[in-house]
Amino acid sequence: MSDLEALATHHVREGERRFSRWDAALFEALLAGPGKRLAAGLDGSESSLRAFEAWLGLVVEAIGLGYIRPGVVGEGDAPRVRRPENLVEWLFVDMLPDTLPTVPIEARMGLLAKAWNLGEGLFGEPPWLNLCVASAMAAPSASASAGARFDLEGRLLRILDAALAPRARSTWKGPFVVRTIDLREVESAFLPGRVHFGAPTLVCVHDRKRPDLSAGVLLGARGAPNLAFRSPCLADKVEPDPSLPTVTLGQAVLYVSDARVPLPHWKRGHSVAASRAGLVVATALDSQRLWLVESP
Structure with missing residues (x-):
């Protein structure tokens, strides 16, 4: 059994032990899709293995807490049936598996921690805002430059500012x-x-x-x-x-x-x-x- 397979087996057992609504099929689909993409982009070094384990541990947490739900990733040969509907789904299913291998080794753990904290924080906000943020962050224009891809906090703040900036009730008297x-x-x-x-x-x-x-x-x-x-x-x-x-x-x-x-x-x-x-x-x-x- 390879190191990655051993990690996957360990985290399956952790998920089953810790969460009453553990979804083993969803975990397997995430491992076969985003997890496979992430593993392919990383080298076999010990630091890369730690980064993969950290991503895997957060995915287990997200499944158990209901942050990542069925349908956001395809199972077997079937395509996914929906796009990410919250920031955690977009970050851990779409963005990080492709982006994490391109980040300097010393910055990977920090990026994972920031992604989790930003994504989890939005669950305290109205659901429409989380959906809006996930969709806006996924838009190609939102991450056109390499620097913007890694500036998760800056991108999130710009979106929240547009969505939540105070707007006084209009008098509708013009000018229009x-x-x-x-x-x-x-x-x-x-x-x-x-x-x-x-x-x-x-x-x-x-x-x-x-x-x-x-x-x-x-x-x-x-x-x-x-x-x-x-x-x-x-x-x-x-x-x-x-x-x-x-x-x-x-x-x-x-x-x-x-x-x-x-x-x-x-x-x-x-x-x-x-x-x-x-x-x-x-x-x-x-x-x-x-x-x-x-x-x-």
Whole structure:
């Protein structure tokens, strides 16, 4: 039996001993998929073996605590049935198995500890925020540079700042500012359809043709960048707010109560939604854009 096989056997027994809801099939799938990728990237040195054992021990903890759930990794020849839905799943299933071997040996344990602490900390926040962070961190634009890949804390703080920055309740008196967001960066063939807010600055956009495809968009404050990413439906988390104005779509125009707001490049409207932060989003039948209307 190899050292890695011995480690795996030991951790299976640990999982069975410590956790009443231990999922042996999920552990085996993680070992055969992400674990195999990680082992292939590491050399056979003692320090590499310690790094693999540390990753394995945290995976056991994540399974036992319910942080990593079935479906996020394929079993046998079957592909996985869903994307990561929390930061721990993304870090330990997708990111670390490929990234850890490229990190200097002396920094590997620190990266594993930081990944666990950041991911576990989000379980104290609303579930939509954990889902949003995992999806946003996985977006290619979020880790375009090598340095950004390892700056987990910096990336997380930027996403949380966009999601949680205080936004005063709007008076909806204008002036109205219009900008557009190109959702082709989510997927080249994405067709924006129904829209709804998951939080005051978080929009969920459904693809018109494919019911299982949706995108999340974190709307930055005026002048700040937005962040669009592929995500499971973020659900209608905001309760209906009777104080919101009536918003209707017209020909090349959007009406916020009685205010007329011209929309550039707008022809045939499809869906519209508003939030108390003074944000209105709209989609059209003939465009891959998302229109964003802001009012102080």
